[in-house]
Amino acid sequence: MARKPESSIPDISVVVPVFDEEGAAPALAREIAAAFRGRNYEMVFVDDASRDGTRAALKSLSAEIPQLRVLAHGRNSGQSRAVRSGILEARGAIIVTLDGDGQNDPADAPGLVDALRAGPPELALVGGERVKRQDSHAKKVASRIANGLRKRLLRDTANDTGCGLKAFRREAFLRLPYFDHIHRYLPALMQREGYLTAFLPVNHRHRQTGASKYTNLGRLWASLSDLFGVIWLQSRARNPGGVEEV
Numbered sequence: 001m002a003r004k005p006e007s008s009i010p011d012i013s014v015v016v017p018v019f020d021e022e023g024a025a026p027a028l029a030r031e032i033a034a035a036f037r038g039r040n041y042e043m044v045f046v047d048d049a050s051r052d053g054t055r056a057a058l059k060s061l062s063a064e065i066p067q068l069r070v071l072a073h074g075r076n077s078g079q080s081r082a083v084r085s086g087i088l089e090a091r092g093a094i095i096v097t098l099d100g101d102g103q104n105d106p107a108d109a110p111g112l113v114d115a116l117r118a119g120p121p122e123l124a125l126v127g128g129e130r131v132k133r134q135d136s137h138a139k140k141v142a143s144r145i146a147n148g149l150r151k152r153l154l155r156d157t158a159n160d161t162g163c164g165l166k167a168f169r170r171e172a173f174l175r176l177p178y179f180d181h182i183h184r185y186l187p188a189l190m191q192r193e194g195y196l197t198a199f200l201p202v203n204h205r206h207r208q209t210g211a212s213k214y215t216n217l218g219r220l221w222a223s224l225s226d227l228f229g230v231i232w233l234q235s236r237a238r239n240p241g242g243v244e245e246v
Contacts, residue, residue, distance in 0.1 A: 009091050009092075010040050010041050010042040010091055010092045011040040011041065011093065011094060012040065012041040012042070012094045012095075012096060012113060013041070013042050013086075013087075013090030013094070013095050013096070013170070014032050014036065014041060014042070014043040014096045014097075014098065014106075014109065015044045015046065015083055015087055015090060015095055015096070015097050015098075016028065016029075016032070016043065016044070016046070016086070016097070016099075016100050017046050017082030017083050017097075017099075018046065018047055018050065018054050018058075018082075018100035019047070019048040019049070019054070019076065019082070020050045020051055021050070021054050021100045021102075022052040022054045022057050023209030024100065024102040024209045025045065025054055025058055025100060026057050028098070028100065028102050028106065029043060029045065029061055029065055030061075030064075030065070031105075031106040031107070032098070032106045032109070033065050033067065033068075034106070034107075035106040035107050035109055035110055036067075036106075036109070041092065042067045042068075042069060042091060042092060043065070043068050044069045044071060044086040044089060044090055045058050045070050045071070045086075045100070046072075046073065046082040046083070046085050046086040047070065047071065047072045047073065048073050048076050048077060048078070048079070049072070049073045049074065049075050049076040049077075055070065055072055058070045071085055071089060079181075079183060080179075080180050080181050080182045081180065083097055083183055084178060084182075087170060087173055090170060092170065093169065093171070094113055094116060094117070094167060094169060094170065095167070095168055096109050096113060096165075096166070097164055098164055098165050099164030099165075102205065102207065102209070103204055103206070103207055104128070104163070104165040104202070104204070104205075105202065105204070105205055107203070108128060108165060108200075108202040108203055109167065111200065112126045112165065112166070112167035112200060113126075113167045115167075115198065115200060116167045116168070116169070119198065120196065122194070122195055122196045123195070123196045123197070123198060124169045124172035124190050124193075124196065125166060125167070125169075125186060125187060125190050125195065125197045125198070126167050126168070126197070126198045126199065126200060127158060127160075127161070127163060127165075127166045127167075127186070127187060127198075127199045127200075128160070128199070128200060128201070129158075129159050129163060129199050129200065129202065130160055130162075130163050130201075130203075130204035131201045131202070131203070131204065150184075150185075150188075150223070150227055154185075154227070154231065154234065156185075156187040156191055156197075157187065157191075157197065157199075158187040158188075158197070158199060159199065160199075161184045161185065161186070161187060161188075163202065163204075164183070165202050166186065168186065168190070172195055175193055176189045176190070176193065179226070179229065181226045184223070185226065185230050188230055188234070192233065192237045193237075193239075194239050
């Protein structure tokens, strides 16, 4: 895919995966533009083969939001693959991810970027931790159990890896092994590579349109399978303690 001239390279790329989010995506794009006004950024929406008017609704905003880029998958491949597609095409050194349903508040995103920039070079990711989650009781209980189990087994220090709002260094992400659902294990995988991670409280909002793409049972089955895979990856890691030319 052709990229824009080097002179227009942004500092920050906001990557948003969307699937059947015609009702939420345009408003979310406008909120992102408001949150990052005055900063050198781009936003990359990745349409994961939506069956509704998501793609057309986003394309119609091109004149209104010149920082907006819209990528499209040929077939549905899932949230993690859509995030990866966006990061591969992103031009900013810092990546911000948000879920496409509008439950993450874009107003919190610049604060994560600033915390990442203010940290040491080893700090590769600042993740959001949702406060006052606006989900069903069953979903919150399932998430609490899954997060507790994952944190205990992986020792990744993250209380809420399910929060889609994160800021991280693109270079660090590209060093990670890719697999489906990787977005839930970014803190553990970053730490596996020797990077530091940090977390800040962020807002969480009610879903205004559409419906969740996951069931609690489906999420649990995928989480267990992926969890064992990440445990294996951790067991096979060997950190050289830095590399320098001599």
